Amino acid sequence: MNAIFIPDSSAEHPSPLPYAAGVTHYVDSEVGRLGTVLLHRPGPELARLTPRNNDSLLFDAIPWVGRAQEEHDAFAAELRGRGVEVLYLATLLAETLAVAEARAELTEQVLSSPRLGDTLRRRVADHLAYLDPAALADVLTAGLAHEELRISPERPGGLVWTMMDRHDFVIDPLPNLLFTRDSSLWIGDRVGVTSLAMPARRRETTLTDAIYRYHPRFVGTRTVYHPGLEHLEGGDVLLLAPGVLAVGVGERTTPAGAERLARQVFAAGLVHTMLVVPIAQERATMHLDTVCTMVDVDAVLMYPNVASTLSAYTVVAGPDGEPRVDGPAPFLRAAADAMDLDQLRVIDTGLDPVTAEREQWDDGNNTLALAPRLCVGYERNVETNAQLERAGIEVIPIAGSELGSGRGGPRCMSCPLVREPLRPPAA
Numbered sequence: 001m002n003a004i005f006i007p008d009s010s011a012e013h014p015s016p017l018p019y020a021a022g023v024t025h026y027v028d029s030e031v032g033r034l035g036t037v038l039l040h041r042p043g044p045e046l047a048r049l050t051p052r053n054n055d056s057l058l059f060d061a062i063p064w065v066g067r068a069q070e071e072h073d074a075f076a077a078e079l080r081g082r083g084v085e086v087l088y089l090a091t092l093l094a095e096t097l098a099v100a101e102a103r104a105e106l107t108e109q110v111l112s113s114p115r116l117g118d119t120l121r122r123r124v125a126d127h128l129a130y131l132d133p134a135a136l137a138d139v140l141t142a143g144l145a146h147e148e149l150r151i152s153p154e155r156p157g158g159l160v161w162t163m164m165d166r167h168d169f170v171i172d173p174l175p176n177l178l179f180t181r182d183s184s185l186w187i188g189d190r191v192g193v194t195s196l197a198m199p200a201r202r203r204e205t206t207l208t209d210a211i212y213r214y215h216p217r218f219v220g221t222r223t224v225y226h227p228g229l230e231h232l233e234g235g236d237v238l239l240l241a242p243g244v245l246a247v248g249v250g251e252r253t254t255p256a257g258a259e260r261l262a263r264q265v266f267a268a269g270l271v272h273t274m275l276v277v278p279i280a281q282e283r284a285t286m287h288l289d290t291v292c293t294m295v296d297v298d299a300v301l302m303y304p305n306v307a308s309t310l311s312a313y314t315v316v317a318g319p320d321g322e323p324r325v326d327g328p329a330p331f332l333r334a335a336a337d338a339m340d341l342d343q344l345r346v347i348d349t350g351l352d353p354v355t356a357e358r359e360q361w362d363d364g365n366n367t368l369a370l371a372p373r374l375c376v377g378y379e380r381n382v383e384t385n386a387q388l389e390r391a392g393i394e395v396i397p398i399a400g401s402e403l404g405s406g407r408g409g410p411r412c413m414s415c416p417l418v419r420e421p422l423r424p425p426a427a
Helices: 065-081 089-096 100-111 118-129 133-142 158-163 204-214 255-268 331-338 353-361 382-390
Strands: 034-039 085-088 169-171 184-187 190-193 222-225 237-241 244-249 273-278 292-296 299-302 311-317 323-330 345-348 368-371 374-378 394-398 415-419
Touching: 034 065, 034 089, 034 368, 065 085, 065 374, 065 394, 085 089, 089 133, 089 204, 100 118, 100 133, 100 204, 118 158, 118 169, 184 204, 184 415, 190 204, 190 255, 222 255, 237 292, 237 331, 244 255, 244 331, 255 273, 255 311, 255 323, 273 323, 273 331, 292 368, 311 331, 323 331, 345 382, 374 382, 382 394
Parallel strands: 034 085, 190 222, 244 273, 299 345, 374 394
Antiparallel strands: 034 415, 184 190, 237 244, 273 311, 292 299, 311 323, 368 374
16 A cells, blocks of 8 residues: 655645545554544534424524634634644535536436425426536535526426425535544445435435545545445444444444444455443434544543443454454454453543533534544533543543534534544555
8 A cells, every 4th residue: 555645734735636546545543643534514504493494404503604614714724733634524525516527416316306296306406507616516515496496487387396485405515524534434445435324414415425536636545335325323332442333223323234334344344343332212322423532542432321231242353254243242352352452541521420421412522633632622511521531531622502503513524534543555
C-alpha cells in the first residue's frame, strides 16, 4: 500500500479540484491522528424543519439554522487548526454531479419515487434538467417544495401536484446529512457505504455512494459494504484497535447487518475480531457511540449506567469461513481481550447518576478523537469534560446548543477518511 497521504494545505495543486485525485484513504482506529474528515455544513435542509415534520425527520427540536452554522463553522475551524483537512459533503456532491453518469443516476433515483405519479414525475425531471451541478446538489440535499416547482398553465402538474399542499415536499429534505458518520465508514483502505434503517434517511446513502464511486478523488476506492444490504449504521461501528471492531445492535443496526459486515471484513482480511454489542432500542441510545467512544488507545469514555451491564458476543472467522460466535461476555472484558490489553481504562460520563444521565442525553459520550488523548466534545458537558481532563485527555470544547437538536455529537458529525495508522498497513 502507498504511504498515508496527509494533505498540505499550502501546496499548489495543478488539478482544477482543490485536492488531488487518487489520494490514499486509510483508517484503522478511533484515535490515530486525524488527517482528513468529511463534514456536512448545515444548510437550507435544516430550515425545512417545522413542528409538523421534525419528528418524522428525526429531530427533537427546531434548530436555529444560523446559529447551527456558526457552531459548525467553529467545529471545522478547530479541526483545521489542528492540521486536519476538512472536506464538505455538499462540495463533493456538486463536483460529483458534474459527471454525467452520476447526475443521471441520482436524478433517476429521486424521479423513481412512486408517490410522484407520471405527470408530476415529468415536471420534476424538467425542473432538475435546468439546474447546474451546484443547484442540483442543493435540491438533492435540501429537497424541493411544491411551491418551488416550476409549473406553467401549458404544462400542469397533474392530479398529484394539484392535491398537494403548497408546503408539501416533492423531494424530501435530508436534515440528517449533518451526521456524516452514519452513511459511510472506513475500515482500513476500504469504505463501507451503509444501509440506513429510518425511512427519512435512506436517500442519504445514495448521495454518499455516488460520491465514492464517481468523484475523481475516490476513483478506484474499494468497498466493504453498500446500500441495499441489511441495516447497518456508522454510528454503531467502533474501530477499537487495528483488526478489532465493535458493532452495536439496537434501534438502527440489526443482527443481520452485523453478521453481514462480519462476513465482508473477514473475507477482505480487514478484521480478525468483531464484538457485537446489544444496546437498548431507545432514542437516547440509538447508536453504540451514544454509549461509548474511544479517547486513547486503551481508554473509553462510557455512560456509567451501562458500563457494568453492557455485554458483547465475540465473532471471529471460523476455519470454513463462517462467522463463529462466542459469548456473551462483559463488553469491557471482551474488548480488552480482543485488543490484547490487560484492561480498558474507563472514564465515566458525569460524576453522579443524575449528571451522567443528563450529559449522556447531551452527547457527552460522543467525542471525536483527533489523536490519542486529544478529543473534541460539547462544551455543555462540563463534568464529563472535567473527568476526561483528570484522566489526562485534552478536550477541545465546542458549542452545540443547536447542532445537538438532532441527537448527535462531534463523532456523529464527522466521518474520518484518513487517520495515522496505529499499525502500519501491510506492504
